[in-house]
Amino acid sequence: MNWLRQIFLRRRIFDDLSVEIEQHLEEKTEALMAEGMSRKEAAASARREFGNVARIEEQGREPWMWATMESIVADAKLAVRQLWKNPGFALATILTLGLGIGATTAIFSLVNAVLLRPLAFPEQNRLMWVKQQDHSLPGIVPESLSYPDYFDWRAQNHTFSGIASYDGGGVTLEMDGEAQRLDAQMVSANLFQVLGVAPVRGRDFRWEDERPGNRTVMLSYSLWQSQFGSAKDIAGKTIRLDDHSYVIAGVMPKGFQFPLEGPTPALWISLSDEADSTSPVTSQRGYDFLNVVGRLKPGVTIEQARVDLSLIASNLAKQYPKENKWYTSALVEPELQHMVGDIKPALRVLFGAVTLVLLIACANVAGLLLARGSRRSAEFALRAAIGASRAKIIRQLLVESVVLSFCGGVAGVGLAFGLLRGMVRLMPLNIPRMEGATIDGTVLVFVVAVSVVTGLLFGVLPAWRMSQLEPVQAMREGTRGVAGGRGQHRMHNGLVVAQTAIGLVLLVSSGLLIRSFVRILNVDPGFDPKHVLTARMRVRVPFDPLNHDRHVQFYSQLLTRLSALPGVQSASAGWPLPMSDTNATIRFRIVGRSIAEADLPSESVSAVMPGFFETMRIPLLSGRMFGEKDDSKAAPVIMINQAFARRYFPGENPIGKHIQVALGDGVIEKPVREVVGVVGDIKRKGLTADVEPQYFLPYAQAVITNPFLMIRTSGDPSNLEGALRAAAREMDKGAPVYQVSTLENYVSKSVAQPRFQTLLLSCFSAIALMLSAIGLYGLLSYMVAERTLEIGLRMALGAKRTDVLRMIVRRGLTLALIGLGSGLILSALMTRLLSGMLYGIKPSDPVTFAAVTGVLLIVSLAASCVPAYRAALLDPMETLREQ
């Protein structure tokens, strides 16, 4: 509390000082009077010899102050009073700054949440994403691991304290006769240990839990709460998942989530289930689908780990050439970096864009300050005259700017709150960790820093201008109400040119993104996504030879029912569904070509029910489609797409050729299939993805998984969900219907990221356009106001109103043109940074450049016309009289 006492003490000290100085002057005056001066003369002389009383008192106080800090506070108080007296100016600046700072803050919180914030695991920088590299293709092609590969990596490496596997899927939880579908992850026993998070209840997984017969499950906190009423004695209980009984090992802490991408798992299942079968997936090398995360031993570098794992990989490639021939090295990357790698460039561009918006806002406010400064020149001249140093004046003006930008910062935080909410809620987008974007401590520090920097940025020019004033001249001018020399105009003009240029860069960028986005939307996916409802349903019998036909029958009956529903045009089923992130590639041999086992090609496989191509509206190009009679007893058949035909049968007719696919469903094992039809290509991964070779098998001849149902409707497909569920219940009460969505929704999700960046960037450039227009408008209005006298004179001397109009508009357009010229050069340089985000359009697209320049020119013209018109309407007599 020492400082508190000091504050009270200081009052006394300062009072003493004032009294002391007062008495000094008194004593001096008396002494001078004793020499014969009059009292008045003596007092004046005493003051003259004493020096500047106010300044000396201030200097006397300084040793007791936390020097600059306190005078800054005093300056700030003064600044607040100044703003209070001038609410219009204050509001305009604060809103402008709020807009700039708000947009910047919103994007920064996104960047912070997605890119900067570390993962919520202890020593997360040691967590590594691990894959093997597929060297059969050029470039970096990560390939997932198979269980045997994973087990070998786990056992043989020397650089990781643990390597864990995980793979997502759905399970059906049956409780009290109700079935529900849950997102689950099939994980190795050491996953939680590798992540460094222990369960809050029960025990962690053990190695035994990976062995057949030990089905064990770990619950998420939210599932524990919602389904088990947070029962304290939950560990050791059993639950039924997918018709098997599982022992509950424990409950993970609240908020624990892994993996962080994709749906949040409700539970984690031990590998026991995978190992429990006659030909378990855990022993099938070549079945590559595992995700792997590892924790580096302390002190081990990423490169050492990569070398270590690559050695293991190349040994495995030699040992198992049939499956692993091409996987001779490993890829190791920090988990966080891997997770956000895809979104990084987009966020960078967005952050760059908001920074430009902020710069324009700064230029705008600097312009306002310049104009206001010239009105205040008398005030500052007076200050200088009574002893304020140049540094002091600059400081006071800068403090004023920073106070302004802090107010703008507060407004900006409010705006950022709203923006963030909109961004997170309105955009269905799979940016990992995006929902975590909030205004937290880091963001607030950022806001403060940005406010200070912004304040200094827009304040420094006007402040420097003011400090250059010659007191005497300024005071004289100030009283006449005309101020601001040539230098100030040049500066103000420069600001307007700069903001026009930056605005053009932003507009060109968003124009390019919009055009690119429109191109993306116009891409033909190869199927018709409109009016199709999709869903999945699980048949409650295992995928084994005994139940083979039951799966097929179930879906045939279901499809018959669905087709009969009112409003349904056709119904079918198939797996995978385009753009749903489901896929499998399987190797095949074309009969009559001799290729070594290890070199067999591999392409995307689909298993489809009859009517699939008709329902999806994928055109048949030659041959025939699958029909009801292509069942398990009929001759095995296969269909291919155009890309497949082009790659594997160039210049040949593929119909009638034979292909053996390395896939069996237990009933028919790897049969030789005859190509019966060729269909059109579809975009499987997304609208911007390349077309890939694909082949199709009848579901009845390849029962591999629960297919997606697809129902083409005449009306709004989402209206059909109720009828679908009812039909499913009639078929099997305990079979859950899940992943219900329209096909259009999948397509829309696949373009979520381009939509997101296009929308945001367009918002920013709209703001930029507005601010630049306001900037130009402000400058010209100010110029008109300042030159009223001159304009009045001109008109009195015979200038026509049109001359005046033309004069002002010419000034506006000249500035705009200079701005546009430099903006075009800047844009040509900057838009190259966008090239990775553009689809089907060059960064230097002349149409965009021309259109955007035109828009900005028109807006500038409009912004110039208003003040020009006002000037033209001036009544010369009146203005002259007023002056």
Add this chain to the structure above:
Amino acid sequence: MTFSAKKTEQRDLFRGALEMMILQSLRQQPMHGYALVQYIRQRSNELLQVEEGSLYPALQRLLKEGLVKAEWELSASNRRVRTYRTTPAGVKHLEREISSFERMMEGVTLVLSPVKA
């Protein structure tokens, strides 16, 4: 703190010179501000003239450092004045400053004196 040598242009004295003179004067006898100005002016044969006000910031600095202390007293002319006197720390500080000042002057003199062949 500005200090002017009489009849020449204004020139800043080196930092601490005014403080040294104040401490030295107060060591001779406690004084209040006005008296201190007169005293320094007389002692310098009116060669140095303190801009009267500049004394006060210097006094405040010395007060803050604890080198002088001040008390309200009645002066000889029966005026209530604030009288400053040096503290032991002030005296010690002054001695240290003087010796370093003398060393510096010695150096300056040597440099300025004509070079001997």
